[in-house]
Amino acid sequence: MKKNLLLIIVILGLMGCDNFLEPKSDTLYIPKDVTSLDEMLLGSAYPRPTSTSVVISAGLQLLDDDVTCTSASGEVSSYNEPKVNSVRYIYSWQPNMFEEAAKVSMMYRGMWESQYKLILGANGALDYVDGVDGTYNEKTLVKAQAYALRGFYFFNLVNIFGEPYNHNPKALGIPLKLNSGVEQEDIARNTVEEVYKQVLEDLGDAEELYLSLPKDMQHKADLRTSLPMVQLLKSRVYLYMENWKEAAQYAKKVIDDWDFALIDLNTLELSTGTRTYYPFITRESSDVIWLFGQGGDITNYYSLETVGAGYTYRKIFNASAELTDGFKEGDLRKEWYIFRESYRFPDVFLAHGKIKTSSSTGILLENNAFTQAFRLAEAYLNLAEAAAMDGDETTALKALNDLREKRFTPGAPDVEVSGLTGSALVDKIRQERRLELCFEFHRWFDLRRYGMPSIKHVWNDGKGPVEYVLQEKDPGYTLPIPEVVMNQNRALIQNKLASPR
Known part of the structure; x- marks a missing residue:
């Protein structure tokens, strides 16, 4: 079997986050029951505080008008100066923000890679849930969560790396990765409109699945969707x-x-x-x-x-x-x-x-x-x-x-x-x-x-x-795709870059 599951590889500790399309191991362990698959979904598709390598919003708040640094006093220590300068590139909407910030911390470019990693976890659950042991309700609940999570990540990504829907729905958005298999070719970007359509399909499927469950399974205070x-x-x-x-x-x-x-x-x-x-x-x-x-x-x-x-x-x-x-x-x-x-x-x-x-x-x-x-x-x-x-x-x-x-x-x-x-x-x-x-x-x-x-x-x-x-x-309202991602997927077309400020 040649299909790779990100969620399996995460558990085995074998996956790096240097390529969102191609996990690095052929080692497979496929759960036999829905309980195990549900636990893997929790560990590989949810952005939990314990997932220290999964950062889906790092730097976004530095871009808006609710943040300022005008009340600082004193000087930055030489020890902290590299980190402060890396953040400055984001705060000033520079076209090379991810490359400069990544010299100090990899979390900034993780907005792209982390979310595709989570998408693959959701895709893995969807690919395999029908083949494991479990009741209809248990399998339905796994599917509902996976669709809800995937729709959320696609929506978040397209609003970071694609133009606003109400401004230009025909603009390039993000690639739609809809299964857990390794792609034989690089994946091009879908349009913003196509991504929104998929988001609504995923959320519609999640809603329909939840509605088919008993009321007490539609919402629980268990930190899940x-x-x-x-x-x-x-x-x-x-x-x-x-x-x-x-x-x-x-x-x-x-x-x-x-x-x-x-x-x-x-x-x-x-x-x-x-x-x-x-x-x-x-x-x-x-x-x-x-x-x-x-x-x-x-x-x-x-x-x-x-x-x-x-x-x-x-x-x-x-x-x-x-x-x-x-x-x-x-x-x-x-x-x-x-x-x-x-x-x-x-x-x-x-x-x-x-x-x-x-x-x-x-x-x-x-x-x-x-x-x-x-x-x-x-x-x-x-x-x-x-x-x-x-x-x-x-x-x-x-x-x-x-x-x-x-x-x-x-x-x-x-x-x-x-x-x-x-x-x-x-x-x-x-x-x-x-x-x-x-x-x-x-x-x-x-x-x-x-x-x-x-x-x-x-x-x-x-x-x-x-x-x-x-x-x-300004073109800076649509963030540049990190260069490391562009180099891994040659089918991607970069956004129009803002001028250096």
């Missing part, structure tokens, strides 16, 4: 496609058909001593639908520091003033969603938050903590935006105000939005989306579908500010 996860992702996909009716329909399913609940920030209490942050990205949160991701997605930038007089350590990256100024009087999210730098600088907001940490300051990520989640709040925002764009302003305002009620202190001015229509209402909803989902890897993708507006970044590592500008509809 589920029917509401699929429905929320379909709502997001349709939103990006500007299919407003379907986006609203699936958002309402998540809100109405399940027992998730928005966390009322008014019920959270500040400790009287050292500041303690509530961890929103955990399985205990009532609004969390699915958890994924690991520390490498964020620690590559938030731990970088400068050193000033008296060994005063300051973080290089902070939340931008444009973001923090958006939180108005009575909005509790500014207090709970964004970590402060330290007790010495309580008014300096860092460029991350919501995660589970191992210190009261929110600086250190707890071992094996998840860094990303599908949350119920997104469903309200998807519903609000889709309804507003479709002319259903009553539904849009209700969804928006239902969310804001849980985010503002009672009686705060303008807590209830009213009287807005048309583009003013859409703008308000999108601003609300920015505040609610800050530092959850949504902003860069949202800026792309909003028309790719101009962004200015200022770099200050203690040696003086340098300004970089991403122009409106």
Whole structure:
């Protein structure tokens, strides 16, 4: 048998991540029962915190307008300077960002390779599940998970390396790898439109399979994909496609058909001593639908520091003033969603938050903590935006105000939005989306579908500010495919590269 399974090779420890199309070993071990195959799916197709080599979003938050480094003071130590400079290439949208960043850490180029590795794990489960022992429900659950995961990775990849769907669906997207076998030839890129079609097919198959299962198997608090996860992702996909009716329909399913609940920030209490942050990205949160991701997605930038007089350590990256100024009087999210730098600088907001940490300051990520989640709040925002764009302003305002009620202190001015229509209402909803989902890897993708507006970044590592500008509809809004990937798959065509900045 010549077929290779990535998920098998991962378990044997024989796979490298230097070629997303061609695992390196012919050694095979094929599970005989569905339980073993399900365990392999968990280990080879899920982006778990324990999968330290799987980083699917590293660097993405450095690209948007919620992050700045203008509040740094002091200078970077010579020891840390190479790492800081590698991050600077991403922060300034350089066309050679992956090559320069990879000189220090391989995690940055891993956004491509890690996700194809996970796709192969999902494909392996789909290729072999019908041939193993197990009940119909057990096999159906494996298939549903595999389709959900593959659809998610294809969607994530095409929004990193392909142009926005609503801008140019005929542009080149990513290769669609739909089985676990070794390809005899290199695979060319499918169009953005073709990738979206496959994403919807995968999510449709996952949804149909979940619906064929008993209710208690459609969603479990076991950190795996589920029917509401699929429905929320379909709502997001349709939103990006500007299919407003379907986006609203699936958002309402998540809100109405399940027992998730928005966390009322008014019920959270500040400790009287050292500041303690509530961890929103955990399985205990009532609004969390699915958890994924690991520390490498964020620690590559938030731990970088400068050193000033008296060994005063300051973080290089902070939340931008444009973001923090958006939180108005009575909005509790500014207090709970964004970590402060330290007790010495309580008014300096860092460029991350919501995660589970191992210190009261929110600086250190707890071992094996998840860094990303599908949350119920997104469903309200998807519903609000889709309804507003479709002319259903009553539904849009209700969804928006239902969310804001849980985010503002009672009686705060303008807590209830009213009287807005048309583009003013859409703008308000999108601003609300920015505040609610800050530092959850949504902003860069949202800026792309909003028309790719101009962004200015200022770099200050203690040696003086340098300004970089991403122009409106700049080629830099579509990331370059790493050269190492281009060299392995000669059928790939590189994206139009931005000019060096």
